[in-house]
Amino acid sequence: MPSIYFVDVTNRDAAQTARVGISKLEKTMINVYLGEMGVHQSEFAFPYVRHEQNYARANLELQGMGAMGGLVLQGWCRAQVGDVEASLPTGVEVLNLSISTSDQMIIHKFRGKLDREKVISDMVDAVSYARSHEIRDIGANAEDSSRTDMGYLTEFAMAAREAGAARFRYCDTLGYDTPNSIYHRVRELAEKVKIPIELHCHNDLGMAVANSISGAQGAIDGGVDAYINTTVNGIGERAGQADLLSCILALMFSRDMNGYHIADDINLNVSAKLARYVSNAFGIPIPINQPGVGANAFAHESGIHADGTLKDRRNYELYDFELLGRDEEECIPTGRVITTGEYGGLAGLRHVYERLGVVFEDGNEAQRALELVQYANAHTQSPLTDDELRFIAKYPEQVRKILTMTP
Numbered sequence: 082m083p084s085i086y087f088v089d090v091t092n093r094d095a096a097q098t099a100r101v102g103i104s105k106l107e108k109t110m111i112n113v114y115l116g117e118m119g120v121h122q123s124e125f126a127f128p129y130v131r132h133e134q135n136y137a138r139a140n141l142e143l144q145g146m147g148a149m150g151g152l153v154l155q156g157w158c159r160a161q162v163g164d165v166e167a168s169l170p171t172g173v174e175v176l177n178l179s180i181s182t183s184d185q186m187i188i189h190k191f192r193g194k195l196d197r198e199k200v201i202s203d204m205v206d207a208v209s210y211a212r213s214h215e216i217r218d219i220g221a222n223a224e225d226s227s228r229t230d231m232g233y234l235t236e237f238a239m240a241a242r243e244a245g246a247a248r249f250r251y252c253d254t255l256g257y258d259t260p261n262s263i264y265h266r267v268r269e270l271a272e273k274v275k276i277p278i279e280l281h282c283h284n285d286l287g288m289a290v291a292n293s294i295s296g297a298q299g300a301i302d303g304g305v306d307a308y309i310n311t312t313v314n315g316i317g318e319r320a321g322q323a324d325l326l327s328c329i330l331a332l333m334f335s336r337d338m339n340g341y342h343i344a345d346d347i348n349l350n351v352s353a354k355l356a357r358y359v360s361n362a363f364g365i366p367i368p369i370n371q372p373g374v375g376a377n378a379f380a381h382e383s384g385i386h387a388d389g390t391l392k393d394r395r396n397y398e399l400y401d402f403e404l405l406g407r408d409e410e411e412c413i414p415t416g417r418v419i420t421t422g423e424y425g426g427l428a429g430l431r432h433v434y435e436r437l438g439v440v441f442e443d444g445n446e447a448q449r450a451l452e453l454v455q456y457a458n459a460h461t462q463s464p465l466t467d468d469e470l471r472f473i474a475k476y477p478e479q480v481r482k483i484l485t486m487t488p
């Protein structure tokens with residue numbers, strides 16, 4: 082029975098969004114939280130981009146050490162042999178390769194450099210090269226799938242599968258599909274090509290979550306596994322993309338979802354912590370009406386609603402707030418507080434870490450931790466969280482690598 086998996090692309094697609102950004106340490110913490118939440122895979126890096134490479138190496142090491150649960154770390158690059166080659170030194174073993182397939186983009190973006198045949202042969206060459214160089218799992222991405230004609234898209238996916246791609250990513254790059262159209266198009270691809278399909282939906286028309294769910298149903302009904310691409314809080318290019326928590330909640334609690342099984346062992350209790358962390362890291366507030374984690378997601382004031390909810394929460398709530406870890410209130414001290422960071426010293430560092438239950442073996446170890454804390458804060462430029470401080474103390478060598486960037 083085919084199943085549904087989650088591939089979170091916050092660290093690639095959301096990270097490349099205009100006007101916002103996050104540090105490599107913050108990307109690492111997002112991977113840690115995604116692992117804790119039980120998400121299948123993180124599209125975690127551009128492994129061919131030099132400033133990502135130490136981060137990529139360190140995260141692959143951390144994953145090997147069990148710091149991210151069962152999370153699969155997958156890199157993203159263009160479907161070009163040169164990009165794959167440049168990614169190899171990081172040790173990445175799972176790659177998604179991307180190229181545009183719509184006539185709009187072939188004609189108006191590639192402008193004669195590539196035609197339909199060359200797009201397929203570039204993908205086939207890149208997949209073949211990756212396969213012969215120890216990339217064990219390859220996804221073939223068709224950018225702008227939703228504006229690509231079905232005959233050509235099927236031919237493209239078939240060629241990628243025959244070259245050795247294990248998955249096909251259906252990209253609704255501009256959020257052009259409707260739940261109805263994506264269901265039928267993905268189902269047809271699943272039935273004809275018989276390859277697991279990723280749903281990559283953007284939110285330009287406000288339908289990213291609905292399209293992701295409907296596309297996943299199309300894949301399952303067509304007989305293949307579905308991999309839903311998401312970002313935390315729906316952050317992404319332009320109007321964003323499918324929100325991770327909304328997609329999970331929709332599969333769990335909306336009508337007629339029997340038969341659509343989530344393969345990932347999801348721990349919803351991490352949701353509130355992850356949403357808050359990503360919001361702070363990107364500097365983008367969580368909307369008050371955000372599903373599950375917004376301040377108003379479980380708030381009731383109007384007479385009829387408050388009365389009904391007090392009598393039985395199911396009158397106005399489909400799912401319980403306790404599920405999402407949002408009842409763990411953050412305590413912010415209002416009296417004296419000692420913090421540590423970019424310009425901190427040893428006494429403050431020891432004080433902060435003692436509060437976290439971390440004791441350093443000797444002065445050298447404390448000094449090394451202080452240096453890492455200073456650099457980490459110089460990267461994040463926002464107060465280090467307790468989890469970040471614990472992480473720095475637990476994995477100093479990997480953190481040192483993550484913080485090392487030399488142009």
Ligand SMILES: [Zn+2]
Nearest residue numbers: 094254281283
């Ligand atoms: Zn995208």
